Each structure stands twice: as structure tokens, then as C-alpha cells.
Amino acid sequence: MAGAQPPGLGTRGSGVHELTLAQSLVEAVLRETEVRPPAPTPLPVGEGQGEGPVRRVTAVRVAVGGLTHVEPENLKFWYEELTRGTRLAGTSLLVEKRPTRVRCQRCGREFAVLANSFVCPDCGVADVRLASGDEVILESIEVEE
Amino acid sequence: MKLKVALDLDRAGKDVAAAIRALLARERVLALNLIGSPGCGKTALLEATLPELAKTHAVAVIEGDIATSRDADRIRALGVPCHLINTGGTCHLPPNLIARALQDVDLASTDILFIENVGNLVCPSTQDVGEDAKVAVLSLPEGDDKVLKYPRLFREAGCLVLNKVDLAGVLRFRREQLASDLAQVKHGLPVFELSALTGVGCPSFLEWVRGLYQKKCGRPTVPGRRRKA
Numbered sequence: 504m505a506g507a508q509p510p511g512l513g514t515r516g517s518g519v520h521e522l523t524l525a526q527s528l529v530e531a532v533l534r535e536t537e538v539r540p541p542a543p544t545p546l547p548v549g550e551g552q553g554e555g556p557v558r559r560v561t562a563v564r565v566a567v568g569g570l571t572h573v574e575p576e577n578l579k580f581w582y583e584e585l586t587r588g589t590r591l592a593g594t595s596l597l598v599e600k601r602p603t604r605v606r607c608q609r610c611g612r613e614f615a616v617l618a619n620s621f622v623c624p625d626c627g628v629a630d631v632r633l634a635s636g637d638e639v640i641l642e643s644i645e646v647e648e
Numbered sequence: 649m650k651l652k653v654a655l656d657l658d659r660a661g662k663d664v665a666a667a668i669r670a671l672l673a674r675e676r677v678l679a680l681n682l683i684g685s686p687g688c689g690k691t692a693l694l695e696a697t698l699p700e701l702a703k704t705h706a707v708a709v710i711e712g713d714i715a716t717s718r719d720a721d722r723i724r725a726l727g728v729p730c731h732l733i734n735t736g737g738t739c740h741l742p743p744n745l746i747a748r749a750l751q752d753v754d755l756a757s758t759d760i761l762f763i764e765n766v767g768n769l770v771c772p773s774t775q776d777v778g779e780d781a782k783v784a785v786l787s788l789p790e791g792d793d794k795v796l797k798y799p800r801l802f803r804e805a806g807c808l809v810l811n812k813v814d815l816a817g818v819l820r821f822r823r824e825q826l827a828s829d830l831a832q833v834k835h836g837l838p839v840f841e842l843s844a845l846t847g848v849g850c851p852s853f854l855e856w857v858r859g860l861y862q863k864k865c866g867r868p869t870v871p872g873r874r875r876k877a
Contacts, residue, residue, distance in 0.1 A: 520771070527657045535653055558651070565657075570800060572774055619799045620832045630835040637774075641655040647649050 521573060522523035524639060525581035528565065531593060531634035531641050536560055562595045568636035569616065603636030661775075663777040668750065668778025675755040676865040679763060680857065681777060683801055684704055684785030686767030691719045691810040692844035693785060694762060697854055698728050705861060705868040710749050712741040712766045719764065726844040729754065740771035743778060759868045769794065773801035780864060781806030788812045788821045795829035802830065807838040807856055814843040 544567040563582075566572045575598035582596045602615040607623035608630045614623065616636070621629040656662070671759040672679050682690045689712075698707055700864055711720040720732035731749045733741060746763065753761065763779060765772040773782070784805035786794055788814060795802045802808065808830070838856060842849025861868060 524657055527660075531653070531657065535651060535655075535680055572770065572800070619796055620798070621799075621803060621834065622832055628835045629832055639657045641653045641657055643653055644651045646649050646651055 516526070516588055519606040521577040522581045523576055524573060525585050528563070528578075528582060528596075528641060529589075529592045530590065532560065532644055533557075533589075535641075535644055536646060554613045557590060558644075558646040560591055560594045560646055562597060563591075564599070566599045566601050566642050567636075568601055568638045568640075568641045570633070570636040571639055573639055575600060590616040599642075600647055601636070605631035605636075606634045608633055658870050661743050664747050665776040668743060668747055672755070672761075672778060672780070673864075675758075677755050677761050678857075678864050679761045679777075679779040680806075680860075680863045681765060681772070681779035681782045682785055683764045683765045683769070683772045683782055683788070683805075684767065684809075685769050685790055688767070688785045688787040688790060689844045690764050690767070690785050691722055693809060693811060693850075693853075694728075694764065695726065696842075696844040696847055696850050697857075698723070698726055698762075700850070701760065701854055701857065702726075702728065704858065706757055708753055708758040709760065710741075710746065710753065710763045711762060712745075714720065714738070714766060716834065729758075735766060739766055739768045741765050741773050741777060742775055748775040758832060759865065760857065767834075769798040769801055773798070773804055776866045780860060783807055783809060785809045785811055788815050788819050792822045792825040793829070795833055797825060799833050802837065803833045805834070805837060806860075807840060807853075809853060810839055810841045811844055813841045813849065814846050854876050 536558040538558060565578070567575060567578070578598055579596050586592050586594065602617070604613055604615050605621060606613045607626055609626045609628060611624065612623055612625050613634055621631050622628070623631065682693070684690050694709060701707055707728055709723045710733060711723060711730055712733045712735060713719055714735050714737055716734075717732055720730045722731040731752050733745055733749055735741070741763065746787060768848055782801070782805045784801050784807070786808060787812070810826070830839070840849060840853040840856065842853060844850070847869070
């Protein structure tokens with residue numbers, strides 16, 4: 504691979520899908536609820552946990568796109584497992600499943616995919632680009648004042 | 649009090665896929681990601697087409713398997729460079745494993761890279777590994793109802809290879825069912841009916857592959873020459 508820089512290597516991306524996702528989620532929630540002065544570079548994942556002041560979390564909201572194959576109950580199961588014994592123990596995870604949305608390449612109409620049909624209601628042809636649905640988003644975290 | 653976050657939890661994976669795509673563009677390599685059930689004939693398709701394709705393009709393969717080097721051995725027996733990823737149980741190739749494998753692929757001497765994913769119609773379809781196109785491989789014995797049962801793969805695919813057409817006489821595979829399901833998922837998806845066993849239909853698939861290469865990279869490396877110009 505002469506002269507080419509290899510893309511960054513992650514250690515994740517294997518194992519049970521919702522477990523992997525729940526690990527990312529827990530790390531993100533812990534990171535987002537640390538109270539610290541704005542730092543020039545973020546701390547490595549996991550660092551700072553249990554040290555310094557943190558916000559008390561009550562609930563976590565996640566939106567799951569329709570294309571992702573993520574099963575909300577399974578995600579909640581792993582979230583509960585991974586947060587046991589941590590400061591996130593007992594917090595509620597609220598998962599909202601969102602329909603896949605696509606945009607017709609012919610007429611530009613954006614519509615939600617129902618029953619796996621990508622056919623445009625106006626054109627009658629499945630010639631679409633994905634607008635949203637391939638994401639799992641940590642939307643917000645409810646914390647005590 | 650609500651803290652707004654709006655963080656994509658798979659940002660890391662998407663970033664790795666984007667880095668792979670940029671690397672392959674710089675190195676002028678076309679990457680095709682073969683996805684289909686165990687036994688649908690992904691390796692057989694490579695065996696049936698790589699010797700012919702190698703006459704005009706420098707080819708290489710990344711093989712993904714849960715266990716064994718059986719598929720990789722078949723590819724190496726063709727004289728084609730092959731990097732094996734044994735996932736140890738993971739049902740798909742995630743972008744970070746492809747990024748690691750690419751460190752061992754001589755991209756400077758490769759025009760077309762085939763990534764043969766782990767046999768599975770579900771999980772590999774959700775993974776962007778930086779490829780130029782996903783190639784969905786379906787075989788007649790699997791049945792004519794698979795497109796709507798596993799819609800994501802067929803929606804994401806750049807073409808569909810319908811393998812084992814030599815068995816059509818002993819199976820009840822309704823092509824009209826396949827066609828009407830495809831119309832609901834992806835209009836105009838190229839379908840190559842072929843038999844990797846007899847070779848019938850393989851030239852059309854190769855023509856499609858060569859067309860994609862030309863569109864992305866222009867003229868191929870002269871085979872036998874070690875490095876691209």
C-alpha cells in the first residue's frame with residue numbers, strides 16, 4: 504500500500520449488534536454528563552469516569568432509524584446490563600423507532616417507507632435516495648438541575 | 649433539564665468507511681462487496697469470473713469467513729492474491745476489519761478488489777465498508793420470495809446476481825415474483841442471471857464490472873506490470 508495512509512482502526516464492530524451499540528451509548532452518556540471546564544482535546548473514552556463532578560442522569564433518549572435492524576428491547580436489555588453498578592444504573596432508556604425516509608429521484612417527493620415499499624406514491628416507481636433511517640442517534644439526556 | 653446531544657452512535661464506523669473510500673479513490677481501486685446467503689455461490693462466482701477478468705485487470709480478494717480458509721484457498725488456487733479475515737463468529741465484515749485488511753493488500757498493484765462477505769443476507773447489508781457497490785448474490789434454490797423478506801440488501805445493491813440458473817428445470821422459481829418484488833424496492837436494478845457452474849451468463853456480469861471500473865478509474869493496469877502508472 505505504497506504511500507497510502509491506512510484508515511483509522513477501531514476495536515469495535517463485532518459481537519452482538521445491540522451490545523456494541525449499547526457500549527457506544529453508555530460511553531457517550533458518561534462523557535456528555537461530565538462537568539468540566541471546556542478542554543482543548545476530549546479525554547480518551549472511559550477516562551474521567553468516576554472522577555470530578557457529573558450531572559445526575561434520569562433518562563436517555565435514543566432514536567433508531569428504520570433501516571438499522573436495531574431491536575429496541577434488545578438495546579434496552581444491554582443498556583441495563585452495562586449500566587448496572589455504574590452511576591447510570593436505574594436510568595431509563597427511551598427508544599423511539601423512526602421510519603425510514605426516502606426522496607424520489609424523479610419528482611423530489613420525500614416520503615416514509617411503509618411495509619418495505621420504496622415506491623413513490625406520486626410516480627409509482629421505486630427510484631429513491633435515502634433521506635434518513637440509517638442512524639442511531641443519542642438525541643438527549645435528562646439530567647437533574 | 650434536557651441536554652441536547654444529537655450524536656450518531658455509529659459515527660466511528662461511518663468515518664472509517666469514508667476513509668476507506670478516500671483511500672481506494674486515491675489508489676484507483678474499484679471495490680465490490682459480495683453479499684449473499686451461505687451456499688449461494690459467492691466464491692463460485694469469483695472462481696467463474698476472476699480468471700477472465702484477470703486478463704484485463706489486476707484483481708485481488710478479501711475473504712470474510714467465520715472459520716476456515718476454505719474459500720480463501722479456492723481463490724489462491726486461481727493465482728489471485730487473497731487476504732483472509734476469520735471473524736471468529738461475527739456475522740459480517742465491519743469497516744474497521746476491512747481497514748485493517750487493506751494494510752495487507754497491495755493496492756498499488758490492484759485494479760479491482762472483491763470483498764466476499766460472510767454468508768448472510770442480513771447484517772452485511774447494514775455495513776458500509778467503503779465499497780463502490782454491493783453485489784447481491786441470490787441463488788434459485790433459496791426461493792423467489794427473498795427480496796421483500798430481506799429488502800435492505802436488494803435496496804442497497806448495485807446489481808443482483810441470480811446464480812444457479814442451470815437448476816431452473818428442477819425448481820419452481822417464479823421470475824415474475826422476483827421482478828415484482830424488485831420493483832417495490834429498487835427500480836432498474838441490473839439483474840445478471842448466470843450459472844457459476846456452467847459459466848452461462850458470466851460475461852454480462854463481467855461487462856458490468858468492467859464498466860464500473862472504467863467509470864471510476866479509466867484504463868486498467870496492464871496485467872503483469874507491478875505498479876500502476
